[in-house]
Each structure stands twice: as C-alpha cells, then as structure tokens.
Amino acid sequence: MDLAAVLLITSVFLVLALILLTVSLMRNRGTARELEAALADESGARDRAALLLAIASAVNSSLAxxxxxxxxxxxxxxxxxxxxxxxxxxxxxxxxxxxxxxxxxxxxxxxxxxxxxxxxxxxxxxxxxxxxxxxxxxxxxxxxxxxxxxxxxxxxxxxxxxxxxxxxxxxxxxxxxxxxxxxxxxxxxxxxxxxxxxxQLFQAQEENALTDELTKLPNRRHLAQRFLQEMQRARRHHNAIAFLMI
Amino acid sequence: MDLAAVLLITSVFLVLALILLTVSLMRNRGTARELEAALADESGARDRAALLLAIASAVNSSLAxxxxxxxxxxxxxxxxxxxxxxxxxxxxxxxxxxxxxxxxxxxxxxxxxxxxxxxxxxxxxxxxxxxxxxxxxxxxxxxxxxxxxxxxxxxxxxxxxxxxxxxxxxxxxxxxxxxxxxxxxxxxxxxxxxxxxxxQLFQAQEENALTDELTKLPNRRHLAQRFLQEMQRARRHHNAIAFLMI
Structure with a gap:
C-alpha cells in the first residue's frame, strides 16, 4: 500500500473524529449553559428564601x-x-x-x-x-x-x-x-x-390587665406601674414628687 | 506538490485540531462538573432556607x-x-x-x-x-x-x-x-x-388580666369568662346549672 492511501485513510478517520468531538463539545456547551441558568435560578431562589427568613425573624421578634x-x-x-x-x-x-x-x-x-x-x-x-x-x-x-x-x-x-x-x-x-x-x-x-x-392580642391583654372590667377605670396594677414610672422619672430629673389620696 | 505531502500536512493540521478540541472538551466537562456541584449546593441551601422559613412561620403562628x-x-x-x-x-x-x-x-x-x-x-x-x-x-x-x-x-x-x-x-x-x-x-x-x-409573656399578661393584683384572687373578668364557659358547657350537654351568690 502506498503512503498516499494510508494518509488518505488517516485523514478521513481524523475528520470523522473531529466531527464527533465537535458535536460532543457543542452538546457539552449547551449543558453548561443550561446548568448556568439553573444555578442563577437556584441562587436567586435561595437569596429570596434567606431574605424572607431574615424578615420573618425581624418582624416576629417583637410583641410591640x-x-x-x-x-x-x-x-x-x-x-x-x-x-x-x-x-x-x-x-x-x-x-x-x-x-x-x-x-x-x-x-x-x-x-x-x-x-x-x-x-x-x-x-x-x-x-x-x-x-x-x-x-x-x-x-x-x-x-x-x-x-x-x-x-x-x-x-x-x-x-x-x-x-x-x-x-x-x-x-x-x-x-x-x-x-x-x-x-x-x-x-x-x-x-x-x-x-x-x-x-394586637398582646396589647388587648395588656389593657385588660390594667383596667377594671366593670368600670373600665385604671386598676391597682395600673396605679403600681404608673407610681413606679413617676418615681423613676422624679429621681432621674431630681424633682420632688407628691402623692395625694382623696 | 504531490498528493502524499498535501495529505500529510492535512493530517498534521487535523491532529492539531483534534488535540485542541479534546482539550476544550475536557475543560468544558470540568466546568459542567463544577456547575453541577454548585447547583447541588445551592439547591440544598435553598431547601434548607425554605424549610426553616416554613418552620419559623409554623412556630410563630400561635401565642399558646x-x-x-x-x-x-x-x-x-x-x-x-x-x-x-x-x-x-x-x-x-x-x-x-x-x-x-x-x-x-x-x-x-x-x-x-x-x-x-x-x-x-x-x-x-x-x-x-x-x-x-x-x-x-x-x-x-x-x-x-x-x-x-x-x-x-x-x-x-x-x-x-x-x-x-x-x-x-x-x-x-x-x-x-x-x-x-x-x-x-x-x-x-x-x-x-x-x-x-x-x-410566656402573653400567658403572664393573661394571668394578670384575670387576677386581682392585691389578693391574687380571680377577678370579675375571670368570673365573666368562666360563667360563659360553664353556661356553654351546660347547654352543650343539656345539663342544669346553678349560680350561688354568698
């Protein structure tokens, strides 16, 4: 067999291999692109879930x-x-x-x-x-x-x-x-x-705790709470305080 | 130029192209593998964040x-x-x-x-x-x-x-x-x-609302609440009910 024939056959095989490789490269690129898009989606979703979780914690951290x-x-x-x-x-x-x-x-x-x-x-x-x-x-x-x-x-x-x-x-x-x-x-x-x-439920309960059910007037608990507040305020500002019982 | 030489040069080029393609295919495969791993990580993190959010909502949905x-x-x-x-x-x-x-x-x-x-x-x-x-x-x-x-x-x-x-x-x-x-x-x-x-804060406030501050005895609000409960219970079971005031 002469050299030209061997080289020709080799070239044909090489071209075939080249085509196969190109096809699989293209397919791989497609997969990579799809994966990249999926990754962007996922990390967006993760960021949103994490953000919502942080907000949920912040919003639920108080009863005021x-x-x-x-x-x-x-x-x-x-x-x-x-x-x-x-x-x-x-x-x-x-x-x-x-x-x-x-x-x-x-x-x-x-x-x-x-x-x-x-x-x-x-x-x-x-x-x-x-x-x-x-x-x-x-x-x-x-x-x-x-x-x-x-x-x-x-x-x-x-x-x-x-x-x-x-x-x-x-x-x-x-x-x-x-x-x-x-x-x-x-x-x-x-x-x-x-x-x-x-x-709102807590606020309502708090109001209940500080008023008399029948008269809706502030009760003894309210008096104790306010008295303490006023004492502290007077102390803070070095004021005198008077307590009048009628 | 004879055919053998042309074919030889073609073969050499083809081999070079083949090597280049193989290298980029390998690199692409590596990228795809990395992307796949990153995707698995991300979706794991997203699932965890979503799970934690669902649990946070469930846990925070009651004051009892x-x-x-x-x-x-x-x-x-x-x-x-x-x-x-x-x-x-x-x-x-x-x-x-x-x-x-x-x-x-x-x-x-x-x-x-x-x-x-x-x-x-x-x-x-x-x-x-x-x-x-x-x-x-x-x-x-x-x-x-x-x-x-x-x-x-x-x-x-x-x-x-x-x-x-x-x-x-x-x-x-x-x-x-x-x-x-x-x-x-x-x-x-x-x-x-x-x-x-x-x-716990809500429970404490509720207890405050239902007891007298000084004596710690159940107050009028408690009486009203219990009276309503007992009335409903009696009605439900078709029982008689008596109310005794001393």
Whole structure:
C-alpha cells in the first residue's frame, strides 16, 4: 500500500473524529449553559428564601405593635427601593384604614385615612395582590426630602382571607412587578399579618390587665406601674414628687 | 506538490485540531462538573432556607405556649428522623429543666425533670450547640411503640445568651451531625426561643388580666369568662346549672 492511501485513510478517520468531538463539545456547551441558568435560578431562589427568613425573624421578634409595623414596612420598602412608605390598618367595623406607621413622609406617622372602596387601595385590595397604582396630585404624599412620588405599590395584608390592612410603598416611577418580587412581598405581608395579630392580642391583654372590667377605670396594677414610672422619672430629673389620696 | 505531502500536512493540521478540541472538551466537562456541584449546593441551601422559613412561620403562628412547644419539637424531630422527643424549659431561679411537651414517649407529656449540670444535658449546654449524647439505661425513656432509644440529640434553646430550655430528640443509633443539620437545628431553636418568649409573656399578661393584683384572687373578668364557659358547657350537654351568690 502506498503512503498516499494510508494518509488518505488517516485523514478521513481524523475528520470523522473531529466531527464527533465537535458535536460532543457543542452538546457539552449547551449543558453548561443550561446548568448556568439553573444555578442563577437556584441562587436567586435561595437569596429570596434567606431574605424572607431574615424578615420573618425581624418582624416576629417583637410583641410591640409599633415596632412590628415599622420593621415590616421598612423591610418591604427596602426590597422595592421605595422612597417612602406607610402602613394602614383596618379598624374593626370600619370601611376605612388608618395610617399607623410611616417613613420618609413629611406628615405625622399616624393619623391619615384611606377608604377601602376608593383608589388607590381598591384595585389592589380587590385583586388581593401587590399592585402598582398611579396617584393623582391630591393623594400624592409629600416627602421629608421634598418631592411628591406619583406612584404607589399597594401590598394588601390579610390573614385567613380577612383584610387586616395594607402597605403603601411610594415609587418615583411606574414599575412592573416581577413574579419573584410579588412573591417576596406576599411573603413579607403574610409574616407581618401574623406578627400584627399577635401584637394586637398582646396589647388587648395588656389593657385588660390594667383596667377594671366593670368600670373600665385604671386598676391597682395600673396605679403600681404608673407610681413606679413617676418615681423613676422624679429621681432621674431630681424633682420632688407628691402623692395625694382623696 | 504531490498528493502524499498535501495529505500529510492535512493530517498534521487535523491532529492539531483534534488535540485542541479534546482539550476544550475536557475543560468544558470540568466546568459542567463544577456547575453541577454548585447547583447541588445551592439547591440544598435553598431547601434548607425554605424549610426553616416554613418552620419559623409554623412556630410563630400561635401565642399558646403548648402549641408553640409542640410545633417546634415535632418539626425538629422530623428533620432528624427522631423516634421521640421532649421539650424541657428552665423555670426562673432553678437549676433544673422541666418537661413541658413530648411526643411518642410512654410517660406524661409534662412533669419530667433534668438537672442542668448533669448529663445528658450538661455537655450540650456547655458547648451551646446541638450534640448527640449516649443515655444510660436509667435515663433512656420508654417509647409508646416499645423500645428504649439509647441516644439523644440535645438542642439547647437560648435567647441573647440566656438558656431558656432544651429539646431532646431520641435516636435509635449514634449519629454524626453534619454542619448543615446543626445549622438547621440552631435555626429552629432560635425561632422557638422567640416564639416561646412571646407565648410566656402573653400567658403572664393573661394571668394578670384575670387576677386581682392585691389578693391574687380571680377577678370579675375571670368570673365573666368562666360563667360563659360553664353556661356553654351546660347547654352543650343539656345539663342544669346553678349560680350561688354568698
């Protein structure tokens, strides 16, 4: 057999091997790309779960209503990069929500009111999920730092199907919510719902402990508590204190 | 140029190309393997975070101490595949812990006692982390289903460095704890610590609301509550009821 024939056969084999290798390289690249995408998904999901866990711990770490509201609100606001936020709670038997906490607003933290069946609340509350709504000039709040954000992300807070309140997160521009963000906000809202309920139950029990059932007047326990407080205050400020019994 | 020379040069190029391709294929395979390992890590971490979040929600969903204890205990037991479990709580000013909840034990849920400075608690409590300890025949508990597990996984429950109690998870065999498992158990323990503290505060406040501060006797609120309960019970069982005022 001559050299040319041997070389020809070798070349043909080499070309075949080359084709096979190229095909498997391409397939491998595809797998690597798929794996990379899956990895990005997974680490996103892990980050969200870890974030939600941290928020759940923070929200549930107190039985004081004001603290619970502020922690839930600022965490939700931070997730969405909101310039300001407010937390509204339903009072039993009312069709209004009252502002119980806020940050970065130039008004008092408490005191504002929103009707449940009017915008900006109604669309989000009837959809029962986080929703971005445009505010008109009248309802746009003033910021501590100046400016009036024209968009609000409304996050309903509910517990076993019952509406407890809503968070309003003010945005400088309209924004589409990704499914991940909506899921995260719903998670924060459901953690907040439990923590708020517990804080309310504790507050009610505390009020019970300090008032007389029949007359609703402060009781002996209240007297002891206030007396101690006033004693401590007088001592702190080096004031005199008088106790008058009629 | 003759054919042999052309074929030879082609072959040489082909061999070079083959080597290059093989090298990049190998590198790609390495990347894919690394990605696969990273993916497994990530999804493990995501599963742990999601599990801990679910447990945090379950543990924090009640203010009733008994429920909090049972939920935390059974969740921790399920993670470790424990055949039985018990929850001990420190009473203030005591060097003992008392059993306040348990599952699958043939004794009463409440009532048992452990000295903090004696085994099986002391090694785990001084290490302040979950630890598997061997039980002697005297301390090995009896199971509902028969048998006496000889190993116990002790999980200390602490809050801001203060010991609140410990979970005992009974195992049929000695087991090395992985770092992930230890982390998960610590997470459950710290969630349980907060929920237990809140339940205790609520219980204390409830007791305050139902007793007179001076005499520690049940007050008017307690009377109203019990009266309603007894009325309902009588109605349910179609019994007569008498109310005696002295």
């Amino acid at each position: 209503l004001e603290e619970v509201l502020n922690v839930a609100l600022t965490h939700a606001g931070r997730i969405m990069g909101a310039v300001a936020g407010a937390m509204y709670l339903v009072r039993t038997g009312k069709t209004e929500m009252y502002r119980e906490a806020s940050y970065n607003l130039n008004t008092r933290a408490r005191g504002g009111m929103r009707k449940i069946n009017e915008e900006p609340l109604s669309s989000a509350l009837s959809a029962m999920r986080p929703l971005v709504v445009k505010l008109d000039e009248q309802t746009a709040p003033g910021l501590d730092t100046g400016g009036h954000p024209q968009h609000v992300l409304v996050v309903p807070i509910q517990r076993s199907g019952q509406l407890m309140g809503a968070m309003e997160l003010y945005l400088n521009a309209w924004r589409e919510l990704s499914e991940d963000q909506a899921g995260l906000l719903n998670g924060v809202a459901s953690q907040a719902a439990i923590a708020i309920r517990h804080a | 101490l008994e429920e909090v204890l049972n939920v935390a205990l059974t969740h921790a037991g399920r993670i470790m595949g424990a055949v039985a479990g018990a929850m001990y709580l420190v009473r203030t000013g005591k060097t003992e812990m008392y059993r306040e909840a348990s599952y699958n034990l043939n004794t009463r849920a409440r009532g048992g006692m452990r000295k903090i400075n004696e085994e099986p608690l002391s090694s785990a409590l001084s290490a302040m982390r979950p630890l598997v300890v061997k039980l002697d025949e005297q301390t090995a508990p009896g199971l509902d289903t028969g048998g006496h597990p000889q190993h116990v996984l002790v999980v200390p429950i602490q809050r801001s460095g203060q010991l609140m109690g410990a979970m005992e998870l009974y195992l049929n065999a000695w087991r090395e704890l992985s770092e992930d498992q230890a982390g998960l158990l610590n997470g459950v323990a710290s969630q349980a610590a907060i929920a237990i503290r809140h339940a």
